Amino acid sequence: MTAPNRLTAGLDVVLRLLRNACLVVASICLVVLIASFGWLVFGRYVLNATPTWVEQLSLLLVGYITFLGAAAGVHDDGHLGVSFLRDGFGPRVSSVLRSVSDLIMTGFGLVMFTASTELVRFGWSSQLPMLNLPEGMRAIPAATCGLLVALFCGVRALRRMLGDAPATDAFLLENL
Template identity: 60%
Template sequence: MEQAPRWMTRMERALDRLSGLCILVASVALVILVATFGWLVFGRYVLNATPTWVEQLALLLVAYIAYLGAAAGIHEQTHLGVTLFRDALGPKVSGALRLVNDVILSVFGLVMFLASIELFKFGWGTLLPMLDIPESFRTLSALLCGGLVFLFAGLRAVFRVTCMVQGVRYQDKGEI
């Protein structure tokens, strides 16, 4: 059986790096989250002065952790899914269902991206309490997630169609 086109292999490597960057940023945000809560506990019980900004920063960081982690999960195909019936239907039907799934995810990502642009613009004039930064920094995480989901799932759909046309088997992440 033939191999996937060279451009596809290069593009998949670039997407792997982008997904890795998402995981790195989410991981750093998680470390900052833990450190700020350590500061909260220290401030509250040792200094007897609770830092009020920690809660707002925590909400901001959790949004980035969740959204960037979700986008990376779409790329890595590690999201929870029930695949019993899809896999039992044979390779052709299973491949078609995988393509339909990628198209649906891509459309969802695009809608999320476009809706988040509106939220981003709307929130620019409002400041987050205690942090004094625009509310748009919180919605930026949803905007990035939508764009990344669109990119990851959409390109995977393009890869699947390209492989179908060329008679090459597309190998999903995690497949042996």
């Protein structure tokens, strides 16, 4: 195994662990969201005392589910994308276009991380209504997603530059 391959193999393990952590946290948030709505229905119709905190909790959890799930989708290269133009070219041009796309997404992820981190700082001094948590917690998943998108796409572009194409490229090349 060459040095670049060892480097990218080690990075792949770390990135897969990060992706799995995103999916675990998003899944736990989804279970908590469903349970809280069950409590809302029970409280409203059985106890005749609607828990008012459920709406605020659900708004917070949906952000975590969405952004962490999106980051995992970017890692898997299965997130929303328009690929018919890129895949219509030959393998070499397609690989260049994939690298350009990954570099653009890396930049987007860094901007998203920077802007969301500023939102976390800005909102940390105020409280979420009914939850008594810092308002900045709403922006933490966006900052995390931005950082992970930059990391996932940056490593994918780096692998192509080192001549160690990601598995998704090999699959596409075989099926062209």
